[in-house]
Amino acid sequence: MTTTGPSYPLRASRNHLPWCLTLSDERKFTRRLLDRFAGTLPVETTPPTLDSLTARELEILRLLATGSSNAEIAGELVVSEATVKTHVSSVLRKLGVRDRVQAVMIAYDTGLVRPRAG
DSSP, X not given: OOOOSOSSOOOSSGGGOSSOXXXXXXXXXXXXXXXXXXXXXXXXXXXXXSTTSOHHHHHHHHHHHTTOOHHHHHHHHTOOHHHHHHHHHHHHXXXXXXXXXXXXXXXXXXXXXXXXOO
């Protein structure tokens, strides 16, 4: 019997990927996926609103959408990583989502960020 592909199950964990990707490569791949498919996702009947977010929380959400880590956001905004974690938690709570990925999808859905052309 001939099969193609790996003979072991692929896991979502970076530690189990059958190829070597750097964190930068993973961000680029994630960005390409979001850019390619963000416009094809089904629209919710009642899209969440960003009105409850502060200016700083909107800035944090924009940086989350670039794939930045907490440490990278802290460096960009010249704040501590703990402060970034507090803001991220606040963004997630106010948007009613459980993780960063869902928050980023809301950022795309509401037009806060747009897929890059190309």
